[in-house]
Amino acid sequence: MAPKQNTAAEMGDTRRNIIKAAEGLFMEYGYRAISTRKIADTCGLTQPALYHHFPNKKSLYVEVVRNYLYEMQTGLERIIKRHPDLEDSLYRVTRYIILHQPKKLSQMFHDIEYEMTVEDQMMISQCWSEAYQIPISSIFERAAAEGTLKDPDSLKATTSIYSHIFMxxxxxxxxxxxxxLDQRARLYTEVILRGLSVENM
Amino acid sequence: MAPKQNTAAEMGDTRRNIIKAAEGLFMEYGYRAISTRKIADTCGLTQPALYHHFPNKKSLYVEVVRNYLYEMQTGLERIIKRHPDLEDSLYRVTRYIILHQPKKLSQMFHDIEYEMTVEDQMMISQCWSEAYQIPISSIFERAAAEGTLKDPDSLKATTSIYSHIFMxxxxxxxxxxxxxLDQRARLYTEVILRGLSVENM
DNA sequence: CCTACCGATCGGTAGG
DNA sequence: CCTACCGATCGGTAGG
Known part of the structure; x- marks a missing residue:
């Protein structure tokens, strides 16, 4: 009985399957809580087979994060390009993020900070910036230029800090x-734009 | 050579030392990432000695969280009782939370959700509610009664949801x-009360 | 409160 | 892509 050997196309499929299975598990439970055996089981593989597709657990995690952030970047840029109005754009972005965000984004931050090497951290923080920080800041930049947003300087802040608070x-x-979903997105948009107090100014 | 045996008072000291050491480690790195050996080393004990003070790792974690939440509750209640004005109260509460909050509160939530038993989760969520949710909601309740806060119903929300978003x-x-610290606290207070947009209403 | 130690599980490798 | 296995580390216990 010859051991199973896949074609290049099947290899690519398996690789994508692994990344998607690992994404769901890592994002919900965290890097340490998910064993390579658990990921392999979810894909219907044995644990050593994973190492045919990725050199180690860490590099699989990095691929998961890169893949996730790239999809988020594409989605957000598309929305922002098509909807120039501040409130409309923020509402749609909020909807999109709530829908596509892994359960715990802060889980991801923690894993990146404490489980990855410095080189991986730098690469991922670049992807993070392109996926979230730059697109969302651009909404605020546009509104600040139009005069519909409070001048960041007046609050000793920046549009980058605005987007951090929003995130x-x-x-x-x-x-x-x-x-x-609609109610949630409207609530967040209302609060970030007009706050909770009645007397404005 | 008789093995070292402490008096009851020394036992209490050691116990408090363990809790404080474990608090710093658990809150920064997470429950799974911190081994009982690491905690023992930080206290100058051997690992099995921990089990003289706590039956297992999980119950030590629960004590850490209870202790932390109780201190937070005391601090917030004191501030809110003394400062009735909405903005003043929120500003002081924000300062206090930024100063006393463990690095990653979301880390704590994750550990409680995935590493503790259902019974412990219920007990801790009670403490959490008393420490944060009730005190902060009470600020918003008071302001809503005064008419200085947007009616939660008008946003299909509650003061409890307001406090969740604020947290x-x-x-x-x-x-x-x-x-x-002052700049950060003022920025958060400004955003939560009046938002980021210029035209209000 | 210590030394000595256990069974379980982890990430990763050898060899086919 | 599988079987078999390794060294390291984990939470927890025995016994004094």
Missing amino acids: SMLSHPLPGDSKT | SMLSHPLPGDSKT
């Missing part, structure tokens, strides 16, 4: 699951 | 370390 708001899902 | 904003520290 933070979205990173912990609201507890009440009764609300619709 | 989310604070849970990821701002990247630029150049800003002072």
